[in-house]
Amino acid sequence: MNRVNRSIAARAAAAAVALVLPTALALSPALAQDKIYTMKITLPTLNDPSHVFAKNYAAAIEKDSGGRIKPEIYPASQLGSIPRQIEGTQFGAIQCAVIPPEFLVGVDERFEVMAAPGLVDSMEHGERLAADPAVLKVMLGLGADKGLRGVGLFINAQQSVLAKEPIRHLTDFKGKKIRVLASPFQTRAIERLGATPVAMTLGDVMPAIQQGTIDGAVGGIVVWTPMHFADAAKYVTETGQPAVYVIVEISKSWYESLPPELQKIIDGDAAAQQKAIDPVAIDIFNTSRKGWTAAGGELISLPAGEQADMMKTFSSVGADVAKTKPLLNDAYAIVTEAAARTR
DSSP, X not given: OOHHHHHHHHHHHHHHHHHHHHHHHHHHHHHHHTOOEEEEEEOSOSSSHHHHHHHHHHHHHHHHTTTSEEEEEEOTXXXXXXXXXXXXXXXXXXXXXXXXXXXXXXXXXXXXXXXXXXXXXXXXXXXXXXXXXXHHHHHHHTTGGGTEEEEEEEEEEEEEXXXXXXXXXXXXXXXXXXXXXXXXXXXXXXXXXXXXXXXXOGGGHHHHHHHTSXXXXXXXXXXXXXXXXXXXXXXXXXXXXXXXXXXXXXXXXXXXXXXXXXXXXXXXXXXXXXXXXXXXXXXXXXXXXXXXXXXXXXXXXXXXXXXXXXXXXXXXXXXXXXXXXXXXXXXXXXXXXXXXHHO
């Protein structure tokens, strides 16, 4: 090819590129619109308010995103123990975790503040506390520097004590080994009742009770009933303290990979489902109590005077634990003030 022909060919090629490039650039947003994002949602429980929240949240996200986000729900620790679920969410292998915040104490010590005994005295009070703007600002902002984005907080249940032998009086706690969630607020409270606290994830509780490693466990009736804990222990003492809260954490790296319109859906649907789960949680709580006795279990209440004595014993636990940790103490002050205001 001579010099003239080569020049003509080069100009033609450049013109073709100039025509194609804007077209390709114009198509790229449309191609981005077609991308499907998988959203794995993990939780340690089954058929409780957390599970209902996860299912409703997943349905809302898939609908509102027009199918661009495809949620997958993994209840009952199918994706590993609670620590593995948290790590997976931090590093993006899991996109959403629905877990009691105390288990995230290794990420930030302030996550445990909702486990302080005496914060709430009813499910309704617990719901008002979880919806308080000051509480949400504190709790949902934790973990932002550790790969997490908080998008929701709700009460799962008031706690009770599952036991192989009935606990009908405060003195029955003495000498027993009781499973607790990983928080000094719970360990200190159990110690003051004369029992030995044993921090343990939910998946280990059933075999530990069956094998006699522990005598009982702190948790919620909304977990004991649907997960058939009556097969291992028949007695549940309803102390009501502390409340079991659940926090909804999104993988920050995954969230930031989403287009802005999908980020808005993740946040907005979480807030909407946090509000929507409140009446459902109360209904599940009441239904679970009935289901426990129907399955042959027994619900026990401490005598009124002993319940009052227990609350006096617990009254200073929160302040005693929080005062040793400045950041936790600040969070505890905000949450207790909100608890008093919403009582």
